[in-house]
Amino acid sequence: MTTFADRVDPARAREANRQQAEYYRGVLSKQRAVVGEQLANDELNLALQRNAGGLRKIKRLKREIRRKQTERNALDRFIAALEQRLNPGVQG
Numbered sequence: 001m002t003t004f005a006d007r008v009d010p011a012r013a014r015e016a017n018r019q020q021a022e023y024y025r026g027v028l029s030k031q032r033a034v035v036g037e038q039l040a041n042d043e044l045n046l047a048l049q050r051n052a053g054g055l056r057k058i059k060r061l062k063r064e065i066r067r068k069q070t071e072r073n074a075l076d077r078f079i080a081a082l083e084q085r086l087n088p089g090v091q092g
Contacts (some may be wrong), residue, residue: 002041005061013060014045017085018086021031021082022086024078024082025079025082025083028075028078028079028082029043029079031075032072032076033074034069035038035072035075037066038068038073039065039068042061042064042065042068043065045057046058046061046062046065049061
């Protein structure tokens with residue numbers, strides 16, 4: 001009995017896998033850029049609030065900065081995993 005896996009051309013499957021990984025690498029890179037911009041704005045606002053003495057806003061901004069740093073780090077890990085998938089022989 002022939003299965004679906006027996007009918008799939010391995011070269012076409014690898015190419016489709018590569019294209020999908022490249023697509024998601026682009027999506028994640030764009031999202032990382034957005035998070036990076038938001039993080040930079042929050043850090044600037046934090047500096048301004050420190051000068052103005054806005055304690056409640058400072059606490060909120062610190063929480064938001066930590067959350068965005070965590071998100072950026074997760075995006076970095078996802079992008080690195082896709083890079084490894086696209087370039088399996090490259091260490092990084």
